Structures are given as C-alpha cells and as structure tokens.
Amino acid sequence: MKIRNLSLALLGVAMAWIGATTGTLLAQNEQFFPMLVYRTGPYAPNGIPSANGFRDYYALLNARDGGINGVRIVSEECETKYNTKIGVECYEKLKNKGMTALINPFSTGITYQLIPKAPVDKIPILSMGYGRTAAADGRVFKWIFNFPTSYWSQASAFIRYVGKQEGGMKELKGKKIAHVYHNSAYGKEANPTLEVLSKKFGYDLKLLAVDHPGQEQKATWLQIRRYRPDWIFMSGWGVMNQVAIKEAAAINYPMDKFVGNWWSGTETDVIPAGDRAIGYKSATFNGAGAKWKVHEDILKYVYNGDEARARDNNWGEVLYNRTLVNAMFGVEAVRTAMGRYGNKAMTGEQVRWGLENLDVTPKRLKELGMAGMTRPVKVSCADHETSGPVIFQQWDGKQWKMVSGWFKPMRDVVRPMIEKAAAAYAKENNITPRDC
Amino acid sequence: MLYREAGQFKSSYVADQAIFPIAQDRVVVIGVLVFAFAVVPFIADEYWLQAVIIPFLIFSLAAIGLNLLTGYAGQLSLGTGAFMAVGAYATYKITTNIPEINILLVFLLAGLITAAVGLVFGLPSLRIKGFYLAVATLAAQFFILWLFNKVGWFYNYFPSGTITAPPRTVFGIMVTGPEASAEVRYLVSLAIVVIFALAAKNLVRGRIGRSWMAIRDMDIAAEIIGIRPLQTKLLAFAISSFYCGVAGAMMVFLWLGSAETEAFDVFVSFQVLFMIIIGGLGSILGSFLGAAFITLVPIFLTNAPAMFNVNIPIDLAKHLEEIIFGGMIVYFLIVEPNGFARLWQIGKQKLRRWPFPY
Numbered sequence: 001m002k003i004r005n006l007s008l009a010l011l012g013v014a015m016a017w018i019g020a021t022t023g024t025l026l027a028q029n030e031q032f033f034p035m036l037v038y039r040t041g042p043y044a045p046n047g048i049p050s051a052n053g054f055r056d057y058y059a060l061l062n063a064r065d066g067g068i069n070g071v072r073i074v075s076e077e078c079e080t081k082y083n084t085k086i087g088v089e090c091y092e093k094l095k096n097k098g099m100t101a102l103i104n105p106f107s108t109g110i111t112y113q114l115i116p117k118a119p120v121d122k123i124p125i126l127s128m129g130y131g132r133t134a135a136a137d138g139r140v141f142k143w144i145f146n147f148p149t150s151y152w153s154q155a156s157a158f159i160r161y162v163g164k165q166e167g168g169m170k171e172l173k174g175k176k177i178a179h180v181y182h183n184s185a186y187g188k189e190a191n192p193t194l195e196v197l198s199k200k201f202g203y204d205l206k207l208l209a210v211d212h213p214g215q216e217q218k219a220t221w222l223q224i225r226r227y228r229p230d231w232i233f234m235s236g237w238g239v240m241n242q243v244a245i246k247e248a249a250a251i252n253y254p255m256d257k258f259v260g261n262w263w264s265g266t267e268t269d270v271i272p273a274g275d276r277a278i279g280y281k282s283a284t285f286n287g288a289g290a291k292w293k294v295h296e297d298i299l300k301y302v303y304n305g306d307e308a309r310a311r312d313n314n315w316g317e318v319l320y321n322r323t324l325v326n327a328m329f330g331v332e333a334v335r336t337a338m339g340r341y342g343n344k345a346m347t348g349e350q351v352r353w354g355l356e357n358l359d360v361t362p363k364r365l366k367e368l369g370m371a372g373m374t375r376p377v378k379v380s381c382a383d384h385e386t387s388g389p390v391i392f393q394q395w396d397g398k399q400w401k402m403v404s405g406w407f408k409p410m411r412d413v414v415r416p417m418i419e420k421a422a423a424a425y426a427k428e429n430n431i432t433p434r435d436c
Numbered sequence: 437m438l439y440r441e442a443g444q445f446k447s448s449y450v451a452d453q454a455i456f457p458i459a460q461d462r463v464v465v466i467g468v469l470v471f472a473f474a475v476v477p478f479i480a481d482e483y484w485l486q487a488v489i490i491p492f493l494i495f496s497l498a499a500i501g502l503n504l505l506t507g508y509a510g511q512l513s514l515g516t517g518a519f520m521a522v523g524a525y526a527t528y529k530i531t532t533n534i535p536e537i538n539i540l541l542v543f544l545l546a547g548l549i550t551a552a553v554g555l556v557f558g559l560p561s562l563r564i565k566g567f568y569l570a571v572a573t574l575a576a577q578f579f580i581l582w583l584f585n586k587v588g589w590f591y592n593y594f595p596s597g598t599i600t601a602p603p604r605t606v607f608g609i610m611v612t613g614p615e616a617s618a619e620v621r622y623l624v625s626l627a628i629v630v631i632f633a634l635a636a637k638n639l640v641r642g643r644i645g646r647s648w649m650a651i652r653d654m655d656i657a658a659e660i661i662g663i664r665p666l667q668t669k670l671l672a673f674a675i676s677s678f679y680c681g682v683a684g685a686m687m688v689f690l691w692l693g694s695a696e697t698e699a700f701d702v703f704v705s706f707q708v709l710f711m712i713i714i715g716g717l718g719s720i721l722g723s724f725l726g727a728a729f730i731t732l733v734p735i736f737l738t739n740a741p742a743m744f745n746v747n748i749p750i751d752l753a754k755h756l757e758e759i760i761f762g763g764m765i766v767y768f769l770i771v772e773p774n775g776f777a778r779l780w781q782i783g784k785q786k787l788r789r790w791p792f793p794y
Contacts, residue, residue, distance in 0.1 A: 039751035079738075084699060088692065089487040089735065096483075109696065112598050116614035116693050132596065183585060185596035185696050192595045209585070212698055223775045309472075421595060428532065428602050429613065 011151060031334060031345045032098030033058060033075040036090050038223045042132075042213035043082035043238030043267040047058055049314035050106055051077065054303050055325025056313070060294075061331065063301040067335050069343040074098055082238065084109040095121055099345035101334050102126050104326060108186035111144075116429070118143035123404060124352040126333070128152075128326045129262060129285065133189055136385030136415075137422035138356065139433040145355045147329070149387030150419060151189035153279060153409030154261055154283055155233070157390035159197050160407050161259075162231050173202035178229035180220060180236070180244060183209035187235045189214055190261065194233070214240025221247040234260045241269035245277050255279030259392065266318040270395045278397045282426070283390050286325050286374040288400040290316025293369025304414075318400055325374045332368075333358050375406070382436035385418070387411045439787040455620045472626055477619040481745060485618040486691075491729045493625045499711040499723035500636050501679025506709070507717035508640055509672035510652025511561050515573035517704035518580035519677045520684025521697060524551040525590050527598040527685040539604040539611055543628070543685045547678040553580070554677025562671045577705055580699045602696040612689040621690045628686065632679060639675070639718050648672055649718070672757055714768060716777025725776035729768075734761055 038047035058073045067073050070179050076097060078090035088108035091103065093361035102124045105111040108172065111131035125144045127135070133152045136283055149157075162177070163169040179194055181187030191207055198205040206227055208220050214236065221244075232253070241264045248258050256279040260269070265282020273280075284431055290299075295316055303310040314320040337346045337354030346354065358379045363372045375388055389406035426433055439460050446452045456462045480489060502516050504735040526546035531539060561569055586592045591599050605611030611618040611624055639645050647668050650658035657663055688695045707730055715726020737757040741748050748756075772779045 037750065039749075040754045042749075077750045079750045081754070084695075085491075085692070092483045092487045093739075108596075109698070112596070112694050112696075113692060116600065120614045134595075184698055185598045188596050235522075420450070424594075425600075428600070430603055 009385040013170045020291075030072045030074045030347050032100050033073060033330065034091070034094035034103055035075050035077045035079050036087055036094075036099060036103070036110060037077045038080050038082045038107075040079060041081040041083075041238075042215070044241075045242065046229075046238050046263070046266065046319060047082065049319040050318050050323045051267065052103070052313045052315075053320040054327045056298050056315070056320075057324050057327035057331070059302045062299050064224055064297060067074065068331055071338075071339050071345050073331075080107065080110065082107055082109075082221070084113050085247065088113050091117075095123055101346060101351045102330055102348065104128070104133070104330065106323075108132075108189065111186060112185050115141070118341055123348040126326070126330055126355065126357055128329060129324075130186065134418050134421035134425055136383065137433075138380070138382050138384040139436050140422040140426045140431055141384065142434060143352060145379065145384045147272050147358075147379055147384060147386045148285055148375060148419075149390060149409060150385045150387075150414075151235075152193040153385065153387050153411070154390050155190040156197060156410035156414055157407040158233055158259060158261075158283060159194070159201065159203075160410065161390075161392055161404060162378065163201070164404075164407075166230075169201060175203045175231070176206070176227065176229040177203050177231045178206045178208055178224055178227060178231060180208045180210060180224075180234045182214060182235055182237055182240055183211045186263075190233070190235055190237055192417065193273065193414065196417065197410075198326070200413070206240075209237070210240055210244070213238060215243055217243050217247050217285075220416060224248075224253070225251050230257065232258045232401075234258070236260065236264040236269075241265075241273045245270060245280055246275045248280075249273050249276035251412075256281060256394070258288070259283065262322075262390075265393060267314075267400075268317075268319075275397060276388060277395055279402065281392055281394045282400075283375045284318065284322075284393050284400075285388060285390060286318070286322045287372065287402070288318045288321060288393065292371070292373050294373070295369075296370060304398060325357065325370070328370065329358065329360070329367060329377070331358055332364070343395065355379060356384075375393070381435070387414070439784070439790070441788065453641075455634075455641070461537060465712075469630065473623070480622075482618045485622045488732065490618070490622055490625055490691045492534060492727055493622075493629045494683050494691055495708065495711060495731050496727040497629050497632055497686065497723045498680050498683035498708045499715065499727045500633060500720060501676045501683060502708050503712045503715075503717065503720070503723045504636060504640070504648070504679065505672050505676035507712055507719065507722075508645060508652065508793060509648035509669060509676075510557070511669060511672060512570040513573040513673075513676070514570050514702070514705045514709065515557060515576035515580075516680050516708040517700040517702060518577040519550050519554055519680035519698035520687060520704065521580060521584060522553050523681025523684035524688040524695065525584055525599060526550065526681065529590065529592075530600075530791070531604060532602060535602070536605070538606060539689065540606055540624075540628075543682050546685045547682040549679040550681025550684070551674040554673045554680075555670055556558075558670050558673025558677075561673065562666050564631060574702070574705075577702050584697050596696070598694055598696045599688060601689040601692075606688075614693060625686055625690050626680065632682065633724075635718055636679070640720070642670075644671065652718075708779060710765070712775075714765060714775055716775030719775070719777035720778065722775050722777030727778070729776065733764065733787060737761060 037045045037051035058075050061067060062073055076094060078094055080087040080090050100123050104126050105114055108130045114125055115132060127146045131146050133150040136148050136150055163172050164263040194205055208223055210217055210220055234244055258280055260282035262283045270277040270280055298312050333354040334351055335347050336358050337350040341350045356379055360377045362376050377386055385407050389408050391402055391406050392404040393400045394403040441458050444459055456465060505511050505513050523546045526549040527542050530542045530545055560572045564572055570700055591597050601612045603615055609620055611620060647663045650663050651668050655665055711726035711730045714729055716722025737760055741753050
C-alpha cells in the first residue's frame with residue numbers, strides 16, 4: 001500500500017515540475033534557428049543526414065566567420081519522429097526561445113500545421129522543395145517560401161525527362177506511368193500535376209498509395225507487376241524508399257525506368273538493396289559528394305580534419321548536401337535582411353523581408369564555396385517558388401552521378417494550378433491576397 | 437482529519453443522490469473548476485495551453501467516450517480514432533458548406549453524425565463479444581480512414597487531402613483558425629469537457645448507466661431482468677461515438693488547426709484505450725487521470741533532461757523516454773491493475789479513517 005501511495009505522490013510532484021521546463025530566453029544578440037529533426041523512428045534513415053547538414057552548416061559559420069556578420073547562430077534540436085502532433089509541440093516549445101529567424105519544418109505534414117500559424121507568430125517558414133505547393137503564390141502565402149522549386153514543378157520536369165528519354169513528348173501517348181506515393185499530404189502533392197499532364201500528353205497514369213510507415217509494400221508491387229508501367233515515379237520518405245527499391249529489384253523491374261523524387265534518392269535509400277539498386281534514378285536540385293569548398297571548410301572547422309568522423313556524420317551525402325543548401329538559403333536570407341536593418345539579430349518579420357528579396361547569384365554561390373552544388377535563386381514577392389530547374393541523378397553502386405541536364409518545369413501548366421489552389425485557400429480562410 | 441464526513445447528515449433524497457455526497461469533495465471540485473476557468477488562462481503561457489493542456493482536455497473527452505462504451509457497457513472498441521475522424525471531417529464539411537452555423541452547434545451536429553456511424557458499426561456487437569468485437573471495430577478504424585483518404589468529397593478535393601480549420605467566431609470572439617488565441621481555445625475546450633463530463637457522470641448514475649453495467653457484468657442475467665441488449669448496446673455505441681466525434685472535432689478545430697487522416701490512425705485508438713485501462717475502467721475520474729498520464733508524462737520526460745541540465749543527444753533522450761514511459765505503464769499496472777481511479781479510491785478510504793487506517 002505504501003508503495004502505491006508513494007508512487008502516486010511522486011507522479012504528482014513530477015507533473016508539477018513540468019512548470020520548470022520553460023527555459024530562459026537566449027541573449028538578444030544571437031540569431032536563433034529552431035530545428036525540428038527526426039533522428040528516431042521509421043524516417044530516421046533520411047532524418048539523420050538532414051539534421052546533420054543543418055547542424056554542421058551552423059557550426060561552420062560560427063567557427064569560421066563568428067556567425068552571420070558577427071551575430072552568433074544558436075540552434076536547438078527537437079525530436080519529432082516525423083509526427084505532426086509532436087512537431088507542433090516542438091514548434092510551440094522552440095518558437096520563443098530566442099530571436100527566431102525562421103523555421104525549417106522538414107516535414108510536409110508539419111509544414112501544413114504551421115502554415116496558418118506563421119502570420120500570427122510572425123515566424124517565416126522556409127519549406128525548401130516540400131510543403132504546400134500552393135504556397136508558391138506569395139500574394140496569398142506571405143510568410144511561406146518553398147523555393148528553389150516545388151513538388152508540382154518537379155512532377156512536370158519528370159514528365160519532360162521521360163518525354164526526352166522516349167524521344168519526344170509525342171511519344172508519351174499511350175505510355176503507362178505509375179506513381180508510388182507515401183499516403184500522406186506529402187505523397188499526394190504530385191498527383192494533381194501528374195493527372196493534368198496525363199490528359200495533356202495522353203499517357204496512362206496509375207496512382208499507388210503506400211501507407212505510413214511503408215515497410216509493407218507487397219500489394220503495391222504486385223499491382224505494378226500486373227500493370228507493367230513503362231516508368232515509375234516515386235514520392236517516398238524514410239524506410240519506404242529502401243523497401244520500394246528492394247521490391248522493385250525483386251520483381252526485376254528495370255531500374256533505369258524507376259525514378260524517385262528528390263526525397264527518394266540518397267545513399268541510405270539505395271545501399272540496403274545492394275548491387276540490385278544500380279541504375280535507380282532520382283530527381284534532385286543539388287549535387288552529391290564532398291567535393292565543394294564548403295565541405296573542405298566543414299572538415300577543417302567542424303571535424304578538425306577527421307574525415308572518418310565526418311563521413312560517419314553523412315558528410316557529402318545527397319541529403320546532407322541538400323540541407324547545407326537549405327541552411328545556406330536561410331542564412332543568406334538573414335544576411336539580406338541585415339543589409340537593410342543592420343548587423344544585429346533579426347526578427348521573424350525582418351527575415352521574411354530577407355527571404356522575399358533573396359538573390360543568391362552565381363557569384364555569391366562561389367563565395368560560399370557552393371558553386372555548381374546548386375542553382376542560383378532569385379525570390380520575388382509574387383513567386384515564392386521560382387520554378388527552379390530539376391536534374392536527374394543515377395546510382396552507380398558507389399555514388400550518385402548526374403545523368404541529365406537541368407530540366408525546366410512546365411511553368412505554363414504549374415503556375416495557373418498554383419494560383420487556383422492559392423485562391424481557394426484564400427477564400428476558405430478569408431485572406432485578401434496582397435498586390436505584388 | 438480534514439477528510440471526515442462525520443456530522444454531514446442527509447435529510448432528503450436529493451442530498452443523498454448528489455454527485456459528490458461528501459462536502460469536502462464538492463469544495464475540491466468547485467475549487468478545481470474555479471482555478472481552471474479563472475486562473476489558468478492568466479498563468480499558463482502559450483506553450484502550456486497549446487501543447488499540454490488543450491490536448492489533455494481533448495483526450496480526456498475521448499477517453500470518457502470510450503469509457504462509457506468499454507468501461508461501463510463492456511464493449512471493447514478499437515475504433516476510437518476513426519470515430520474521432522468522423523467528427524472532425526463532419527465538422528469540416530458542415531462548416532465549409534454552411535459557414536453561418538455557430539461552430540459549437542456544428543460540433544454537436546458532427547457528434548450526432550458520428551453517433552449514427554457508431555450505431556452502424558455497433559450492430560455486430562449483438563452477436564460478437566470481447567476480443568472478436570475489438571477486431572470488428574478495428575475494421576471500422578481502417579475502413580473509415582481509407583474512405584476519408586480515398587474520396588475527395590470529404591476534404592473538398594484538396595490536392596493533399598488535408599482539412600484545415602477555417603476561422604469561425606462565437607459571439608464575435610474568434611474560436612477557431614489561426615487567429616484564435618490559445619486562451620480562448622482553452623476556455624472553449626474546458627467548457628465543452630466540463631459539460632460533457634457532467635452529463636456522462638449523470639448518465640452512468642441513472643437508468644441507462646445501470647443497464648449498461650448490467651449488460652457488462654452478465655448479459656444473460658441482464659436480459660432476464662428485462663434489459664433489452666440490442667437497444668442498450670447500440671445506445672452505448674451511439675453515445676460513446678458522440679463523445680469521440682466531438683473530441684475529434686475539437687482536435688482539429690481547437691488544437692491542431694489542420695490534419696490529415698494520419699492524425700487519427702490506429703495508434704490513437706490504442707492510446708485512448710490505454711488511457712482508460714491505466715486510468716480505470718468504468719470511472720469518469722479515471723478517464724481524466726489516464727489521459728493526464730498518457731499525454732503529460734511523455735512531455736515531462738522529453739523536457740526532463742533539460743530541466744536537470746543533463747546534456748544527452750536528442751535521439752538517445754527520445755529512446756530513453758520511450759523506455760521509461762513503457763516501464764512506468766508496466767509498473768502502475770502491477771501496482772494497481774484497476775487503474776488510477778482505484779488508487780484514488782483507496783487513498784480516499786484511508787484518509788477518511790485516518791489516523792486509524794486498517
């Protein structure tokens with residue numbers, strides 16, 4: 001009996017103690033970057049390299065340049081397990097911990113949750129190449145940015161790529177394309193574009209959903225065997241990618257006709273399938289490998305030249321490089337804002353201005369040690385997506401290699417769709433679009 | 437000492453049938469309510485309201501709903517998540533099509549729709565019992581979520597299949613949508629939960645609740661004394677689903693702001709079931725205690741390393757949290773298999789006899 005009462009009392013005390021959690025505010029002259037990460041759970045294979053990229057870029061800037069124009073960078077991680085509810089809790093916990101520059105949700109589901117909160121909390125969202133595609137319409141989504149390109153643009157670039165491989169867009173008529181997607185807001189994003197384009201070019205489209213977390217896909221691949229698609233496009237994430245590539249290998253699907261989106265093409269996705277993954281392709285907008293100046297600097301300043309430890313931390317992998325790019329965009333936006341408001345920690349509103357006026361030129365990329373690692377970006381008030389081009393890479397068993405040129409998205413198809421979807425959102429939520 | 441009922445005489449049937457027959461209980465409950473309504477909105481910051489207290493209230497309501505069905509009427513259900521989804525999607529459909537209706541009224545309408553759905557999936561309960569019924573309700577869970585995922589009409593053909601809470605006001609105050617303050621959403625949730633908990637408490641003390649318990653304890657005996665099993669069980673399903681539906685609507689409209697079906701997956705059903713098992717089957721108080729345990733303890737454990745200034749990697753912290761939380765569930769179930777409500781009852785008994793407990 002004593003134990004019972006004691007344990008209940010202890011629990012009560014513990015509950016009361018949660019009050020002590022609201023930590024102290026950080027110093028005002030430090031720029032705070034909250035980080036929603038997932039280093040555990042079924043999405044950890046992709047979550048870990050992504051989180052490491054952000055972490056190392058911020059650490060590099062602090063060690064090499066003393067922060068951004070002299071303002072130190074502070075960041076704090078919060079584990080979300082890629083779960084939207086925990087993500088919202090993390091956001092609430094971190095948002096007031098310092099001078100928050102912006103938030104990178106790194107999950108389409110969490111981005112959807114945060115989009116309505118952004119204008120209220122005055123914290124801009126940089127959902128780089130993910131999140132709500134309609135947010136590309138800056139007139140309605142003032143606080144959301146998804147440059148350099150979006151899911152819909154990517155899907156149209158994929159179709160253009162297939163057309164080129166088949167020997168012209170006319171050849172698409174009668175071809176069969178399957179879209180294997182994660183059954184969530186994220187996976188469904190590409191569907192409307194693929195449907196519109198299937199009407200335009202006359203290919204046959206089959207949509208195949210894979211439920212969270214994606215470890216069980218036998219039924220999906222049985223359908224693919226029956227359907228015999230000429231091309232497969234995949235929107236997967238986490239453990240789903242590894243499983244899908246293994247399943248495709250198991251049914252002897254020609255790997256060079258199996259193309260992932262840019263979240264389905266990193267080292268951890270293909271290595272588990274071994275040699276059978278050779279030939280698998282994916283879209284991307286950044287280069288793979290530790291061959292840029294920025295990698296040298298990270299090796300020198302963050303890892304003290306210890307290459308083995310850097311490799312253990314995914315240094316140079318596709319997703320790691322992508323989050324370096326993502327962190328760079330965020331930091332450059334802060335720098336742009338500082339150019340106008342002075343060299344001190346920026347508020348969310350000031351960073352929003354910085355994002356909207358961001359212009360990463362080829363020259364600037366070179367200065368940052370990322371020339372050729374990604375493409376220059378120029379954001380505008382109306383266009384938060386910029387319709388950046390997409391490139392296709394292929395796994396050769398050891399590394400990812402670029403196998404195509406840069407493909408322009410079909411802006412003439414995608415932009416009207418974005419404007420229509422944004423207008424519907426504005427109507428539903430009583431938002432008056434601003435003039436740009 | 438403080439908790440002694442000596443000298444409290446009841447001179448009427450009304451006094452004898454009061455929900456809280458002991459004066460001290462009444463004082464505590466009223467005190468808690470006054471504190472919750474008048475003090476909490478001023479002392480709690482946004483993180484507390486948004487990430488801790490509002491989810492606790494919503495899961496309490498869902499737990500009460502499931503407790504009516506499982507704890508009182510003895511029908512095991514694994515469809516709670518789906519019924520919450522029905523409530524949420526029904527609210528979304530009604531309020532986007534007819535924005536004029538007061539959002540609180542829409543919650544109730546959505547509850548009624550959920551009740552109707554619950555009735556349909558409760559039909560097999562007449563023939564199948566126990567674990568087999570759990571499997572049948574699990575079918576409801578998967579079917580309903582599949583339906584909401586598949587049929588665009590439910591989410592207004594939105595490309596990503598996400599429903600978003602539009603801004604709605606009650607008496608000129610913004611209640612849902614991003615502009616609604618956490619305090620307002622908290623007060624609305626609290627008011628709904630208090631009213632529904634009171635209704636549930638009265639329901640289970642009355643004729644309906646007693647017939648549910650009779651069915652739970654021995655359905656053949658209940659039938660012999662004149663309780664009609666079909667009506668009673670279906671009523672339990674309907675009322676339980678009503679509660680879950682309102683909880684689901686609150687989840688999207690007062691807490692998350694937007695959601696896809698993943699927010700209502702089978703894990704939610706299990707979570708609510710664990711709440712009532714740990715809190716106490718067949719107890720309204722137990723629903724609250726269980727919801728508090730399942731929603732608050734993980735948050736406490738996540739924040740614990742930072743509180744004690746211990747620096748451990750974030751992934752290790754998460755794994756430790758899961759291990760400790762699982763250990764605590766096992767521990768409490770061994771210490772008291774009948775849940776926190778029973779633990780509280782034992783404590784109460786001891787206090788009454790203090791300082792001579794036996």
